[in-house]
Amino acid sequence: MSAALKLDDVAIRFGGVQAVGGVSFSIKEGDFVGLIGPNGAGKTTLIKIIAGLLRPDKGSVQLSGVDVTADGTAARVRRGLALTHQIVRPFREMTVLDNVALGAGYRRTSSPFRALMHLDRRLEYERAAEIIAQVGLAGTEKKLAGSLPLGQMKRLEVARALAVEPCVILLDEPLAGLNHAEASKQVEAIAAVHAKGITVVLVEHNLEEVMRICRRLIVLNNGLVIGDGEPREVMADPDVHEAYVGGGMASHAEA
Amino acid sequence: MSAYEISIISIIGINVILAVSLNMISGFCGQISLGHGAFFGAGAYAAALTMVGSGSVPLAIMAALLTGSLLGLAVGFASLRVRTDFLAVTTIGVNFLFVGFVRKQAWLGGEMGISGIPATGFGPVGNMTMILLFAAATIALSLYISRSWMGFAFRAVGEDEGAAATLGINSGAYKLAAFGIGTALAGLAGCLYTFFTQFITVDAFDFIFSVMLMAMVVIGGIGSTWGVVVAAVGLTLLPEAIRFVNDYRLLVFGGLLVLVIRLAPGGLTGMVQRAFLAVRRS
Ligand SMILES: Nc1ncnc2c1ncn2[C@@H]1O[C@H](COP(=O)(O)OP(=O)(O)O)[C@@H](O)[C@H]1O
Numbered sequence: 356m357s358a359a360l361k362l363d364d365v366a367i368r369f370g371g372v373q374a375v376g377g378v379s380f381s382i383k384e385g386d387f388v389g390l391i392g393p394n395g396a397g398k399t400t401l402i403k404i405i406a407g408l409l410r411p412d413k414g415s416v417q418l419s420g421v422d423v424t425a426d427g428t429a430a431r432v433r434r435g436l437a438l439t440h441q442i443v444r445p446f447r448e449m450t451v452l453d454n455v456a457l458g459a460g461y462r463r464t465s466s467p468f469r470a471l472m473h474l475d476r477r478l479e480y481e482r483a484a485e486i487i488a489q490v491g492l493a494g495t496e497k498k499l500a501g502s503l504p505l506g507q508m509k510r511l512e513v514a515r516a517l518a519v520e521p522c523v524i525l526l527d528e529p530l531a532g533l534n535h536a537e538a539s540k541q542v543e544a545i546a547a548v549h550a551k552g553i554t555v556v557l558v559e560h561n562l563e564e565v566m567r568i569c570r571r572l573i574v575l576n577n578g579l580v581i582g583d584g585e586p587r588e589v590m591a592d593p594d595v596h597e598a599y600v601g602g603g604m605a606s607h608a609e610a
Numbered sequence: 611m612s613a614y615e616i617s618i619i620s621i622i623g624i625n626v627i628l629a630v631s632l633n634m635i636s637g638f639c640g641q642i643s644l645g646h647g648a649f650f651g652a653g654a655y656a657a658a659l660t661m662v663g664s665g666s667v668p669l670a671i672m673a674a675l676l677t678g679s680l681l682g683l684a685v686g687f688a689s690l691r692v693r694t695d696f697l698a699v700t701t702i703g704v705n706f707l708f709v710g711f712v713r714k715q716a717w718l719g720g721e722m723g724i725s726g727i728p729a730t731g732f733g734p735v736g737n738m739t740m741i742l743l744f745a746a747a748t749i750a751l752s753l754y755i756s757r758s759w760m761g762f763a764f765r766a767v768g769e770d771e772g773a774a775a776t777l778g779i780n781s782g783a784y785k786l787a788a789f790g791i792g793t794a795l796a797g798l799a800g801c802l803y804t805f806f807t808q809f810i811t812v813d814a815f816d817f818i819f820s821v822m823l824m825a826m827v828v829i830g831g832i833g834s835t836w837g838v839v840v841a842a843v844g845l846t847l848l849p850e851a852i853r854f855v856n857d858y859r860l861l862v863f864g865g866l867l868v869l870v871i872r873l874a875p876g877g878l879t880g881m882v883q884r885a886f887l888a889v890r891r892s
């Protein structure tokens with residue numbers, strides 16, 4: 356069986372900064388992987404490379420055994436990838452329902468010509484309403500996405516990602532900026548995603564939550580993988596510990 | 611009906627096609643084009659040459675649609691490479707290039723333009739009727755697109771290309787589609803204009819005219835087909851009614867454009883919606 360997601364020697368440099376410096380790993384189908392590391396470690400950059408939002412200087416990205424390094428984001432999404440942005444990007448002028456329905460209609464929008472041939476949105480609205488309920492946003496369907504509080508916008512990001520029926524979902528700090536109650540609702544939504552058999556890659560600062568829900572941790576520091584494996588073992592590794600202390604997250608790591 | 615009335619109605623029909631087609635590019639899909647006059651002109655010249663060469667009305671219409679959309683697709687490809695604000699500058703450049711190019715081309719009549727274009731044979735009322743039918747078809751197409759999944763995806767691309775991509779929407783393909791359809795219709799409008807005047811010079815397709823078309827879109831309410839139709843009719847009649855407006859077209863339309871963007875970004879459509887809400891509340 357081929358891996359759901361496979362990176363081979365991926366690297367990118369921004370001016371003088373080697374943001375990602377030769378990263379390889381393979382994630383198996385249905386896994387729940389935490390991608391962690393101190394601020395500036397290269398997590399968001401790596402997520403963007405996987406999603407096709409950034410082009411790596413070298414290396415390759417495979418989705419379910421297919422090399423997608425040359426593909427754009429939209430093409431990768433059609434191959435089963437979905438992502439949420441660290442900084443939320445809802446279509447602010449559209450309703451919550453439209454935001455999700457547009458994702459649910461990804462088959463209809465595969466080409467402009469096909470999109471022109473279709474008017475009916477009922478099925479997509481039904482699917483969207485189900486997904487919206489799943490992430491705990493029932494009742495907000497008719498609101499403009501731009502009017503939601505941050506906690507709900509973050510769940511809307513997850514709902515939109517689910518709408519495209521992904522095999523692999525990349526979540527970049529889905530809990531950042533949320534209060535405790537909002538965060539626990541978001542964690543529930545994410546656990547439900549994984550329960551559907553979707554492979555999850557989670558970038559998150561809240562180590563407590565990460566340790567609780569992830570089955571595998573990959574630790575990045577200065578653009579390199581410095582730890583990879585079962586969460587407790589990885590966190591016990593002195594190198595990982597050192598990176599966190601050095602990265603100014605001592606309080607978190609030692610707590 | 612007087613000859614004057616027939617000509618005004620014909621011009622209104624042509625401007626409706628132009629404004630509604632520009633609205634597909636800039637309103638539906640968010641691609642600011644300030645060079646719509648160039649595609650209008652390309653269609654007009656293609657139709658003029660075809661009429662002079664063959665005298666065939668259907669051929670002239672096809673040539674105009676094709677020329678408009680080919681030029682539009684070329685500019686659309688450029689739009690894939692540049693940011694939205696820079697696209698506005700690019701399209702202004704395209705408009706000036708078009709006018710500058712045509713002025714120097716002997717085979718396009720240069721400064722003198724092309725005159726003595728064979729008539730369609732339908733007469734003024736026949737031409738007017740044809741123009742109105744095409745305008746109605748353009749409005750119907752616009753309404754259809756805005757309700758279709760294409761219009762749905764256009765809105766996403768116009769609001770945030772990156773977010774659209776994460777929903778599997780290939781922004782580039784949709785931008786090309788918007789330019790291709792919108793500029794084909796501009797070419798059609800150019801063809802109808804040629805049928806109507808039987809004499810064209812490049813001055814009719816200048817940047818000032820493109821600004822007036824953008825004013826129609828913005829004043830009508832970006833993205834709203836009916837709002838844009840109303841604005842196109844109103845702004846076509848305005849210079850006829852008020853001499854001053856005719857003399858200072860760029861000043862008046864440019865000024866209106868800026869005013870609406872500053873004070874009422876939703877245009878007429880936004881104002882009507884707000885008034886409607888206020889009436890319902892009271
Ligand atoms: N577009 C960019 N241009 C220049 N430097 C960047 C850019 N994006 C990220 N970086 C740099 O790359 C490094 C990794 O950043 P990032 O991937 O955002 O880290 P993380 O998400 O792990 O906090 C940082 O040093 C950051 O300053």
Ligand SMILES: [Mg+2]
Pocket residue numbers: 398399400441
């Ligand atoms: Mg980050």
